[in-house]
Amino acid sequence: MKENKNSDNNNSGIRKQSVAASPCAACKLLRRRCSEDCVFAPYFPAEEPHKFANVHRVFGASNVNKMLQELPEHQRGDAVSSMVYEANARVRDPVYGCVGAISSLQHQIDVLQAQLALTQAEVVHLRLRQAQPMINTTSPSSSGSPKPKDHTFFDMDQASLGESIWP
Numbered sequence: 001m002k003e004n005k006n007s008d009n010n011n012s013g014i015r016k017q018s019v020a021a022s023p024c025a026a027c028k029l030l031r032r033r034c035s036e037d038c039v040f041a042p043y044f045p046a047e048e049p050h051k052f053a054n055v056h057r058v059f060g061a062s063n064v065n066k067m068l069q070e071l072p073e074h075q076r077g078d079a080v081s082s083m084v085y086e087a088n089a090r091v092r093d094p095v096y097g098c099v100g101a102i103s104s105l106q107h108q109i110d111v112l113q114a115q116l117a118l119t120q121a122e123v124v125h126l127r128l129r130q131a132q133p134m135i136n137t138t139s140p141s142s143s144g145s146p147k148p149k150d151h152t153f154f155d156m157d158q159a160s161l162g163e164s165i166w167p
Contacts, residue, residue, distance in 0.1 A: 085098065
């Protein structure tokens with residue numbers, strides 16, 4: 001039993017030494033000693049200094065510290081992930097941040113949906129065009145003269161559908 005205590009003490013001693021030897025990214029940037037109970041250490045490792053640098057630049061270390069301390073521990077990881085995402089978006093686009101990225105993606109979705117609708121209409125048009133010769137050859141004509149074509153949406157020529165996406 002005594003050996004376990006010593007091994008626990010040794011492990012915590014190693015942990016203290018490693019924390020002191022390699023402070024988290026937040027403490028390194030803020031040039032302060034990283035304590036064992038540092039609220040930033042689990043979320044801002046020393047290997048990712050840019051992560052905290054952007055969060056600090058946008059939100060400020062004091063505000064981030066307050067936010068993390070007010071949250072239960074099981075929600076802190078998600079909160080940090082959201083702050084990092086927002087901070088990176090704000091660094092890229094200081095005016096709109098995440099909203100600018102969302103708006104851009106929504107615009108891309110709208111353009112792609114319009115292209116998809118045109119392509120689906122083109123496919124239907126081509127299928128009807130391909131099926132039409134079979135219909136004309138299989139249906140007997142009562143008068144012997146060809147019937148005039150009904151002009152529907154699907155009989156439109158290629159130019160009226162817009163530019164084809166196929167070469």
